[in-house]
Amino acid sequence: MKKSFESASVWLTKEYFETILRKYKKDSNLTVTKINSSSGTSKGESFISTLTRFKVEFLLSNNKVPQHGFYIVKTDYEGDPVIDKYMRKFDVYNREMLMYHQILPQMTTLLRDIGDEDKLFADTIHVDFERSAIIFEDLSPSHFVVADRIAGMDEAQTRLTLKKLAKFHAAGAVLNERMPDVLTSLQGGFLRRTNHAFEPFHQGMIEACANFAYGCQELGPYYKAKLLKLKEHIFEYSVRCYDPKESHFLTLIHGDIWSTNIMFSFESNGQMNGTKTVKDARLIDFQFSNWSSPAVDLHYLFNTSVANELRINKQDELIQHYHSILADMLRRLSYAGHIPSLHELCVQLEDRRFYAFTAAIVNQPLQTSENTDDADLKNLTESSERSRNFCKVLYSNPKVQNITKTMLPFFDRKGLLDVTD
Template identity: 70%
Template structure:
């Protein structure tokens, strides 16, 4: 085991698991006979947390044969003072613990209430607020795998993800209606005016994009000039995508919904993963969930994680698909608030389309990079030569370049490259 796993195992003992499993399974006679830990994350998987997998063997009351189950312990990452400081400002650990302890179970119960047994996320086993730890089921044991961030989601995978996201948004809206204020207090995602930690990343990426455009025959100095003028404003314009507007439907959004925060299950369970026969999905990682517009999640998911032809040619159809599930679920749950029409949702998406621009130009190059050597929060929050060189590496990716050549003119036609008040 590595150092992180060893430190977690110092307190995640047989006795600890015995205590939490007795409560979770409502079995005071349950006895844990053995546990085995292994690392569950690697470089590039997460900037802000660590994962440890546990195989737990236990003997339940009235059972003669022991059983084994698999869990993941998600704990705070404290190995770097920069990360520790930034994450304290964002309060991500406390937010995700609240999500797993209080909010996600209630949202799951709402679906069961209407006879919908679709699962949206992993089941919570225990939340330890003292140690900033969450223990939940290990989905990988059931055959779930993390979506391919390099290839992107194909159409069947995209529809599954949108189904889960629509039900997430719908149940959250109803939960907040029944328990007013609980979700609206979750303000601010990873972009917020009060904590501008990622502004250097946004400005730096716009600069390297501008330099790429200048050297690109299909784009040229016209785009470089526009992007450099936009650069001082890019962070503020992106944050505006989260702002409330009269008449807009608001709910709890995932806040970081992209490929690696989606796990997929293939019909060929136990064999090689079949991308054409994916039958289920789960959403993971809720550190940045906040009360905002579903347009933020939709723009981010589509423009970081869908195959390019879906983003370019099937977006309207997929938004309609999402809207059908959102409204159907809201109606079944007898939501008392205003349910947006498809037209109203499209207007909401259009008014927040700048987030599609930053998701494509700033975020996706990082997320589809295969070079993880300098992929850490230091690179994204500091202004230095190391960061600038890292951004240049991201834009040396031919897939990124091909996408930018197509999307910059599109975003320009939408007026998103223009500086406004």
């Protein structure tokens, strides 16, 4: 736990970077000659952390030519009492520090041991437990950019993301066999029975959706009545989707896998009208990683970040693509447990499909909003006139309305709008 709220600008000095880079570069005589910093967080992109970008110029002991390193320092919001009140209960800082310090590097080792050099995430440079700070590779200078949360990912981007996610899930399952009780102790994502912080937002969004449905010619009173009856149950039904079930294939899931937590690099297609082809991807942000079914990640990804046409017409094909990589990686990594068949994975997806409803109706309107002025933690955790107006505004987005017109009848046919025991 963080011992004080000392501003990061006070301790992120040349001497600090010199100490950590000497260890990271394995050069005890490395000297830092210059550092430059800039903000790495924009409004609406992060509710719980502060990102600061650093360009560090340094000299290795055997080289007179300066080298440059590009790093991101991730810290909590410095002394913000509202954010601290909620996030300490989630223990997100300690969880993500564990991920960057121990779990992600060991996943990388697992893959490299079988000759797989595919990078799934940024390299960890240093984890400072005293200051609740994580320092990792800045991907932006390598021309990685965050996925387009407004447009949604196209098929090539989706397939590449599913490939990375399948490897992440496979490595997590195998790592659990080698680190008993470490990964399984990571229970609960940002929805959990012991912390109802986001329940007001879930209920507010269901009410906003119900009101939109009532005034929509294609939907109408039928959907409003069902949604309002479901409102009091939305949080518990969503949490159930996280529950580890003994009969299911379980692993370490990302827990917050949507557009802004995926970065892509592209290559130009030359004379082809200036278009670009996706080349590589990295997963970022692991503060909500937890032990659960991969179905949670898959439903969340498809219903927040994938282009609607793909979600409707190609989801089964893309799930099959994911499964083929997952099964292959589990075999290559010598997984001792049962490797789920495609049918077994689909059964898990159906069992936890309510999370697709939650992601599409509650999360996607927030994550595709072009107006982020009111996207703050208070509107996600409090029940007030301001937060209700915020939910109403999110449902005024024509894109959200069009998706809702398509998806609500689908979810209703699946029985997901019915209140059950």
